[in-house]
Structure formats: C-alpha cells, structure tokens
Amino acid sequence: MTKYIVKRILLMIPTLLGVAVLIFFLMRVVPGDIVELRMAGEGAAVSQESIAIERARLGLDRPLWQQFLSYMGGLARFDLGTSMWTGAPILEEIKLRFALSMQLAIMSTIIAVALAIPLGVIAALKQDTWIDYVVRLFSIAGLATPSFWLGILFILVLLVFFKWLPPMVYTPFWVDPWQNIIQLIWPALAVGYRYSAVAMRMTRSAMLEVLREDYIRTARAKGLWQKLILTRHALKNAMLPVLTVVALEFAFLMGGLVVTEQVFNLNGLGMLFVESVAHRDYTLTQALVLLVATSFIVVNFFVDLAYAWIDPRIRFR
Amino acid sequence: MSAPLLEVRNLVKHFQIGRGLVRAVEDVSFSIEKGETLGLVGESGCGKTTTGRCILQLERPTSGEVIFEGRELTKLGQRDLRAVRRKMQVIFQDPYSSLNPRMTVGQIVAEPLSVHGLVRGAGARAARVKDLLTRVGLLPRHAQRYPHEMSGGQRQRVGIARALAMEPTLIVCDEPVSALDVSIQAQIINLLEDLQAEFGLTYLFIAHDLAVVRHISDRVAVMYLGKIAEMADRKSIYDAPRHPYTKALLSAVPIPDPELEIQRERIVLGGEVPSPLNPPSGCVFHPRCPIAIERCRTDVPLLTDLTPGHSAACHLASV
Amino acid sequence: MATLETFVEAPEATSAAARWRRAVLDFCKQRPLGAIGAAVVLLNILVAIFANLISPYDPLATDYGAMLAAPNREHWLGTDAFGRDVLTRILYGSRTAMLVGFSCAFVGATVGAVIGVTSAYFGGKVDLIIQRVMDCFLSFPLIILALAVVAILGNGLENVIAAITVPMIPRAALVARSSALAIREMPYVDAARAAGFKHGRIIMRHMLPNVMAPYLIMLTAFLGQAILLEASLSFLGLGVSEPTAAWGLMLRGAAVQFAESAPWMAVFPGLAISLAVFAFNLFGDSLRDALDPRLRTQ
Numbered sequence: 001m002t003k004y005i006v007k008r009i010l011l012m013i014p015t016l017l018g019v020a021v022l023i024f025f026l027m028r029v030v031p032g033d034i035v036e037l038r039m040a041g042e043g044a045a046v047s048q049e050s051i052a053i054e055r056a057r058l059g060l061d062r063p064l065w066q067q068f069l070s071y072m073g074g075l076a077r078f079d080l081g082t083s084m085w086t087g088a089p090i091l092e093e094i095k096l097r098f099a100l101s102m103q104l105a106i107m108s109t110i111i112a113v114a115l116a117i118p119l120g121v122i123a124a125l126k127q128d129t130w131i132d133y134v135v136r137l138f139s140i141a142g143l144a145t146p147s148f149w150l151g152i153l154f155i156l157v158l159l160v161f162f163k164w165l166p167p168m169v170y171t172p173f174w175v176d177p178w179q180n181i182i183q184l185i186w187p188a189l190a191v192g193y194r195y196s197a198v199a200m201r202m203t204r205s206a207m208l209e210v211l212r213e214d215y216i217r218t219a220r221a222k223g224l225w226q227k228l229i230l231t232r233h234a235l236k237n238a239m240l241p242v243l244t245v246v247a248l249e250f251a252f253l254m255g256g257l258v259v260t261e262q263v264f265n266l267n268g269l270g271m272l273f274v275e276s277v278a279h280r281d282y283t284l285t286q287a288l289v290l291l292v293a294t295s296f297i298v299v300n301f302f303v304d305l306a307y308a309w310i311d312p313r314i315r316f317r
Numbered sequence: 318m319s320a321p322l323l324e325v326r327n328l329v330k331h332f333q334i335g336r337g338l339v340r341a342v343e344d345v346s347f348s349i350e351k352g353e354t355l356g357l358v359g360e361s362g363c364g365k366t367t368t369g370r371c372i373l374q375l376e377r378p379t380s381g382e383v384i385f386e387g388r389e390l391t392k393l394g395q396r397d398l399r400a401v402r403r404k405m406q407v408i409f410q411d412p413y414s415s416l417n418p419r420m421t422v423g424q425i426v427a428e429p430l431s432v433h434g435l436v437r438g439a440g441a442r443a444a445r446v447k448d449l450l451t452r453v454g455l456l457p458r459h460a461q462r463y464p465h466e467m468s469g470g471q472r473q474r475v476g477i478a479r480a481l482a483m484e485p486t487l488i489v490c491d492e493p494v495s496a497l498d499v500s501i502q503a504q505i506i507n508l509l510e511d512l513q514a515e516f517g518l519t520y521l522f523i524a525h526d527l528a529v530v531r532h533i534s535d536r537v538a539v540m541y542l543g544k545i546a547e548m549a550d551r552k553s554i555y556d557a558p559r560h561p562y563t564k565a566l567l568s569a570v571p572i573p574d575p576e577l578e579i580q581r582e583r584i585v586l587g588g589e590v591p592s593p594l595n596p597p598s599g600c601v602f603h604p605r606c607p608i609a610i611e612r613c614r615t616d617v618p619l620l621t622d623l624t625p626g627h628s629a630a631c632h633l634a635s636v
Numbered sequence: 637m638a639t640l641e642t643f644v645e646a647p648e649a650t651s652a653a654a655r656w657r658r659a660v661l662d663f664c665k666q667r668p669l670g671a672i673g674a675a676v677v678l679l680n681i682l683v684a685i686f687a688n689l690i691s692p693y694d695p696l697a698t699d700y701g702a703m704l705a706a707p708n709r710e711h712w713l714g715t716d717a718f719g720r721d722v723l724t725r726i727l728y729g730s731r732t733a734m735l736v737g738f739s740c741a742f743v744g745a746t747v748g749a750v751i752g753v754t755s756a757y758f759g760g761k762v763d764l765i766i767q768r769v770m771d772c773f774l775s776f777p778l779i780i781l782a783l784a785v786v787a788i789l790g791n792g793l794e795n796v797i798a799a800i801t802v803p804m805i806p807r808a809a810l811v812a813r814s815s816a817l818a819i820r821e822m823p824y825v826d827a828a829r830a831a832g833f834k835h836g837r838i839i840m841r842h843m844l845p846n847v848m849a850p851y852l853i854m855l856t857a858f859l860g861q862a863i864l865l866e867a868s869l870s871f872l873g874l875g876v877s878e879p880t881a882a883w884g885l886m887l888r889g890a891a892v893q894f895a896e897s898a899p900w901m902a903v904f905p906g907l908a909i910s911l912a913v914f915a916f917n918l919f920g921d922s923l924r925d926a927l928d929p930r931l932r933t934q
Binding site for chain 1: 768769771772773775776777778779780781783784786787788860864867868871872873874884887896899902903905906909910911913914917918921
C-alpha cells in the first residue's frame with residue numbers, strides 16, 4: 001500500500017508543477033500589455049509614465065525567466081502576490097472568504113449525498129416502477145438546470161410566497177448558527193441538487209449491478225432479511241463508483257459555487273474569482289486558478305487512495 | 318545461385334512485461350529463396366507470429382538482422398522503410414478485424430494503389446481493383462460492399478487482393494486459414510498457390526497445423542518456445558522427422574483412414590508448454606521430451622545440419 | 637474465377653440511405669424519450685435559424701412605455717427593464733445558444749479526438765507527454781478554465797466560443813484516447829503500417845473513423861455542457877455582452893432586483909436553458925444506449 005501511495009505522489013508532482021507553469025504562461029499570453037489594458041480599460045487616459053511605474057511595481061519589466069523564478073519561489077513560500085485591484089496581499093483576500101466558501105462546499109456535498117444515495121437506492125430497488133421514473137427524471141432535470149437559475153427561483157419563491165429574503169450579511173457559523181444556516185441553505189440546495197444528479201444515477205446503476213450479482217442472490221436465498229442484505233452487502237460494493245462520481249463532480253462543485261455566490265451576493269471565493277476576471281486582476285486570477293487546480297489534484301489524490309484502500313485489487317496493478 | 322530473397326540472421330525479440338522478460342524469439346535464423354514457400358509451424362505462443370512481425374518490422378527486433386532483397390531492414394529509417402514495405406506484404410489471421418470496417422472493399426484495395434502511385438487516375442484504379450477482385454475469386458460488384466457484409470472467406474480474399482495490389486515479392490501469411498471453415502480453407506490455400514505460380518510470389522506461411530502447411534510449403538521450419546527445432550524440405554519433414562517435437566506434432570495429425578488411425582502409435586507429450594517468461598534451461602523442449610537425457614537439461618542444442626537442407630536442434634538427432 | 641463460395645453469399649447489401657432511414661425509425665420506436673429529445677433539439681435549431689421570421693418584435697428594440705410589463709396580449713412573455721419583448725429575446729437567444737453550443741462542441745470534440753487518437757497511435761514517450769499535458773488541463777473545472785481564458789481574451793462572442801472550447805479539448809482527448817488504444821491493436825491498423833502508409837493517413841483514415849461511436853456520444857454531451865457554460869458566463873457578465881440576446885444574459889439583468897416585480901424575466905430564460913440542455917442530454921443518453929449498451933453506466 002505504501003508503494004502505491006508513493007507512486008501516486010510521484011505522479012502528482014509533475015501535474016502540480018505543470019499546472020503552475022501553465023498558469024504562469026497563461027497569464028502572460030494576454031494579447032497587449034496587461035497593465036495598459038487594466039489601466040486604460042477603466043476608461044481613463046493613462047500616461048506612458050504611470051504604465052511604466054505600474055509595470056515596475058508588479059515586476060513585469062524583468063526578463064521572463066526571472067519572473068518565473070520569483071513566481072515559483074513565491075509559491076514555495078505560499079506567497080501568492082498582491083492583488084492588482086485592491087493592492088492587498090492575495091493570501092489575505094483568500095483567508096477572508098475561505099470560511100464561507102468552504103462551508104458552502106461542505107453543505108452542498110452533504111445535501112448532494114443525502115439526496116443521491118437514498119434516492120438512487122430506492123430507484124434501483126423499485127426499478128421500472130413509477131418511483132424509478134420519477135427519480136430518473138429528477139436527476140436528469142438536475143443535470144439540465146443551471147444552478148444559478150435554481151437559486152434565482154428560490155429567491156423568487158421566497159419573496160413572492162413568504163415575503164422573505166435570506167440575510168445579506170454573512171455571519172459565521174460559530175457566531176450565530178441559525179442566521180448562518182438560513183443564509184447558506186439556499187445556495188447549498190441549488191448547488192447540491194445538481195451535484196446530486198450525477199451521483200444519483202451512478203448510485204442507481206451501481207446498485208442495480210450489485211443487486212444482480214450472485215452473492216446477493218445467495219444472501220436472499222439464505223433467507224436474510226432484505227434490509228440487512230441491502231446495507232451490508234449491496235451498498236458497500238456500490239459505494240466505489242459513487243465515490244468516484246462524488247469526487248469527480250467535486251470539480252463541478254467549485255464551478256457551481258462561482259455562479260451561485262453571485263446570485264446570492266455572497267462574498268466568497270467564487271465571487272472573488274469573478275471579480276478578478278471582471279477587473280482583469282491578473283495576479284489574483286492567477287492565484288485563484290492555481291488554488292482551484294491544486295485542490296482538485298489533491299482531492300483526486302485522496303480519492304485514489306481511498307479507492308485503493310477499499311478495493312485491494314487496484315493496489316496490485 | 319542468386320542471393321535469397323529473405324534472410325533472417327540470429328533474430329531475437331524480447332518483450333518487457335512488468336518485471337518479466339518474455340523471450341518470444343530466441344536466435345532464429347533461416348532464409349527463403351525467391352519463388353519458394355517456407356512453412357513456419359508451431360504451437361500457440363512459440364513465437365512464429367512474432368517472427369513474422371519482426372520480419373515486417375511491425376515490431377523492431379531486439380537484435381539480429383533481417384535482410385530483404387539485399388537490404389538490412391532493421392537499419393532503415395521510416396522513409397526508406399516505407400518504400401521497401403511495398404514489396405513485402407502480409408495476410409492476417411482474423412478476417413473479421415483485418416479490414417477497416419469503415420471502408421468499402423473497393424476503397425481498401427484501391428488505397429495502396431493511390432498511396433504508392435502505382436496506378437494514376439480514379440478510373441484506372443477502379444479498373445485495377447476490379448481486376449484484382451476477380452483474380453482472388455470475388456465479383457467486381459463486391460467493391461461496393463463493406464467488410465461486415467461479407468463472409469469470412471470472402472474477407473480473406475479481400476485481404477489477399479489488398480496485399481496483391483502492391484505487387485509484392487514476399488507475402489507473410491500469418492495463419493491465413495486458421496479462422497476459416499475447413500471447406501473454405503482448401504479454397505484459400507489453392508488460391509494462394511495459383512497466385513504464387515502466376516506472379517512468382519514468395520511466401521512465409523505461418524501456421525499451427527502441420528497438415529495445412531503440407532500442401533503449400535516447399536520447406537518447413539518447426540518452432541518451439543522461440544527457437545527453431547527442425548527445418549527441412551517438405552518430404553523430409555513429413556516422412557523422416559528427426560526432432561522429437563516434430564515427431565510428436567506429426568503424430569497428432571489424424572490420418573483420414575480410420576483403421577490406420579487406430580493402429581498407429583501416438584506420441585503424447587506430457588506437461589504443458591512452459592511460459593516464455595521462464596524458459597527451461599538447456600534444450601527448451603527437455604521437460605516434455607520423451608527421449609531427454611541429462612545433457613539436454615544443461616546444454617543448449619544448436620541447429621545443425623544433419624543432411625544438406627535438413628537441420629535439427631537436438632543432441633540425439635544425429636543418432 | 638468464381639468459386640462455389642461466391643454464390644453462397646452474405647446478406648445482400650442495402651443502400652446507405654435505406655440503412656439510415658431504418659436506423660432512425662428503430663431509434664424512435666425503441667427509445668421514445670431520446671426521440672423526443674431529438675425533436676426538441678431540432679426545434680431549437682429551427683427556431684435559431686428562423687428567429688427573424690417568427691419573432692413578433694426586434695430583439696433590440698426598446699420600448700420605454702412598456703417596461704416590465706407582465707405577460708399580456710402584445711407581449712406573450714412580458715417585457716424586460718428596457719421594454720424589450722421577452723419572447724423575442726428568447727427566440728433569438730436560441731441563436732446564440734445553438735451557435736455557441738455547436739461551434740464549441742464540434743471544434744472541441746474534433747480537436748480533442750485528433751489529439752487523443754494521435755497520442756494512442758504513437759504510444760510510448762509521445763503518449764506519455766501528451767497525457768501529462770492533458771492531465772494538467774483537466775485539473776481545472778470547466779468554468780474555471782473558461783473564465784481564465786475570458787480573463788485573457790476579454791468577453792464577446794468569439795472569445796466566449798474560444799473560452800468554452802479550450803476546456804473541452806482535453807476531455808475529448810481522454811475519451812478518444814481510450815477508444816483508440818483498442819483500435820491500435822487491430823490487424824487493419826497493422827496492415828496499414830505494413831503497407832507503408834504515413835502516420836497521418838493511418839490516424840485520419842483508419843483510426844479516427846473507427847472511434848465514431850464515442851465521438852458522437854461526446855459531441856452530444858458537450859453540446860449540453862456548452863450551452864450551460866455559455867449561459868453561466870453570460871450570467872456573470874463575462875460572456876456575450878449586451879445588447880445581444882442570450883438566455884444567461886437575460887437572467888443577469890433579472891437577478892434579485894426585479895425578482896418580485898417581474899418574475900417572468902427570471903422564469904422564462906431559465907426555462908429555455910433547462911429545456912434545451914435537457915433535450916440534448918436525453919438525446920445523448922439514448923444515443924449512447926443505442927450505440928453501445930456497454931457504456932451504459934448511468
């Protein structure tokens with residue numbers, strides 16, 4: 001097992017490096033001068049002098065390889081640079097908003113799993129009945145519905161029928177749990193629903209496959225109680241593909257947060273990312289993209305490990 | 318006597334599979350004269366197909382030389398190799414997967430004509446395709462068909478037509494009839510013989526069945542676990558085999574006459590074919606050989622001439 | 637030299653057109669849901685093409701006298717904050733969606749397929765390098781990478797198409813490569829090599845056409861995703877820009893501000909998006925089932 005872990009880590013490193021290099025060059029592929037674009041983009045006429053000063057401040061007048069080295073060096077020290085828009089250190093900006101987005105992500109995942117697994121299992125058990133069709137319809141609709149539209153609909157319904165809006169100001173969980181939950185539950189539902197859609201179908205088909213397996217029929221023949229069969233035998237084996245999906249769709253989760261935070265006006269990392277793109281704050285965009293990619297790679301790594309732990313066959317390939 | 322069309326010298330091919338080394342072909346040497354047919358026979362996994370692929374350079378040999386029409390193929394770069402490839406063609410075993418399912422028969426046969434510039438102009442090409450199809454026993458209208466609309470035997474004919482289109486001098490036939498019904502097998506073999514006579518072709522005929530090879534071969538080489546066990550002209554192999562493996566193979570071939578069949582002595586080999594990952598020491602055949610002696614376990618027998626044109630790799634063959 | 641065999645022939649070949657008609661009819665009969673999806677897709681395409689003929693108004697025409705009007709006889713789906721007819725903008729929005737959807741899906745799937753097949757064909761070091769590079773690109777969620785491209789290029793229709801196509805390429809490459817790996821082992825590829833054909837010809841003529849099934853499936857999946865992505869980007873204000881009619885853009889103006897006073901601004905564009913993506917997904921699922929039941933995991 002340790003050998004497998006080492007192998008996976010070794011595979012991960014070039015990908016991480018590659019991603020960092022890719023982002024570095026991506027941000028420098030911008031047609032035209034980024035400083036000029038930024039400053040002149042605000043509509044103001046800018047003098048060559050101020051552009052030069054700004055470029056020097058950002059270190060853009062140094063040769064490319066020097067920039068690259070200081071970029072990589074900065075990364076090693078977890079120094080992500082400063083925002084071109086606010087001037088504040090990027091790490092600070094991220095820290096401020098991290099808690100909100102993280103909580104949203106966790107809540108969405110919980111909702112997704114709470115929806116996907118029971119519904120998927122029921123659909124599998126009652127295959128081809130109306131329950132099955134409803135669940136399948138539900139999941140296909142989830143894939144098609146944009147999560148931001150769902151968020152808008154939630155707000156609409158709340159306003160029109162309950163004359164109530166979720167609070168605009170963010171209160172952390174430990175300050176006031178109730179306020180916190182009623183603010184974040186709606187975006188979490190919007191994102192969680194779509195997140196659950198794929199997992200629901202996966203659960204259903206994984207369960208169907210497992211239920212057909214011979215050892216399940218043996219268990220049934222032995223006269224074990226149906227529920228017991230379910231929980232102990234079938235579910236455990238169906239979990240593997242579901243785990244994959246939950247982990248892979250995690251990427252979607254991050255994307256979903258980006259739009260949904262916008263809808264609910266939540267000051268999280270997603271909102272920060274959108275703002276950085278809108279303001280052409282390249283250093284910030286760069287740092288956030290790196291953050292997202294890195295977390296995605298790391299999450300995948302842990303999923304691979306979990307896989308290998310659950311299914312011993314994978315270790316020995 | 319002119320130089321042989323194909324000369325294989327000390328061909329070795331090893332595959333790295335995980336931590337193990339598969340010794341598919343170990344020091345194989347033979348030559349084929351122009352217009353001749355050499356049958357290469359052996360069980361599955363003995364390395365005969367790999368030998369064929371190494372000759373065609375579909376696999377690059379680990380070491381050894383393949384000299385075709387005087388040129389050393391292993392040393393050629395991609396461009397030179399492409400030019401030579403026209404002259405040595407191949408017919409595959411599986412008629413179902415050896416034709417591109419997305420191309421019509423006509424397109425399959427015409428493609429080499431246009432790529433190698435053998436026939437210019439679509440009209441001339443179409444005519445040549447018709448000509449080739451008729452030569453292999455198909456009808457001109459088959460050119461519009463797709464492979465999946467044809468039977469196995471028909472598809473194999475298409476494969477032959479495709480090979481012929483390039484006007485090769487050598488054709489490597491890799492078990493061309495193994496996947497066909499017995500009644501069709503004879504037809505295809507007859508076709509191959511007719512074509513050989515008509516175009517002066519040279520064949521390397523790979524098969525696992527000695528009976529199949531008997532009809533078409535001038536000379537036969539028997540392979541076992543990557544090495545040639547015996548090589549001789551047809552008559553000698555079938556009438557006077559010297560290697561114990563050849564004898565066992567021959568005894569496995571049923572004789573059509575039931576009475577004779579019951580009476581004759583069958584040599585049954587014990588054990589299973591060892592894995593090429595871990596070949597036995599000394600003579601690779603010794604664990605299963607009915608007449609193995611102590612020396613067979615330690616010394617590797619070389620392929621030595623017993624009589625001119627008849628060689629065997631066995632310590633006891635000269636007895 | 638006609639032999640006995642040629643008279644005992646395999647089933648008679650039918651014309652290509654007849655085969656197609658049969659396939660379509662079978663599809664409709666066996667998979668009604670997929671057929672419905674296909675019908676809605678077709679409808680969307682037709683609306684996109686003939687939007688100017690069937691729309692009651694000009695999508696850009698403002699009418700400050702009729703701002704935020706509820707659905708009525710003149711404006712079946714109401715008007716937005718500038719007095720523009722919502723129905724018309726939805727019909728024209730179909731144009732943007734179909735244009736972006738099809739461009740991105742086709743270019744992304746095709747370029748990705750070529751890369752994937754090439755990678756599988758050459759194998760060895762080339763394959764390894766291409767895979768690693770694709771892995772790096774795959775580490776970004778779709779929308780993040782698309783937004784990064786928008787950050788570089790700016791917004792606007794062409795840039796949006798580029799931004800959405802880029803993340804699709806590595807995903808297509810991944811799928812195409814795994815199919816191509818199996819095809820590389822096929823004897824007909826060996827035959828092409830033995831015939832001395834060039835690499836390019838083997839890849840284009842012998843390998844790519846044989847990954848048609850996964851390619852088509854990818855294509856339909858990408859179509860839905862591209863439409864959704866375009867809507868998201870426009871919603872964020874980073875996609876198509878005003879005053880172009882695009883469904884996501886319509887939702888942007890309609891966000892929280894007018895939710896209570898003009899709910900029709902929020903409901904209909906979103907419905908349009910959902911229906912379109914839904915239809916593409918339905919069709920894509922059924923197509924996958926039809927082409928390769930083994931791929932059926934969902």
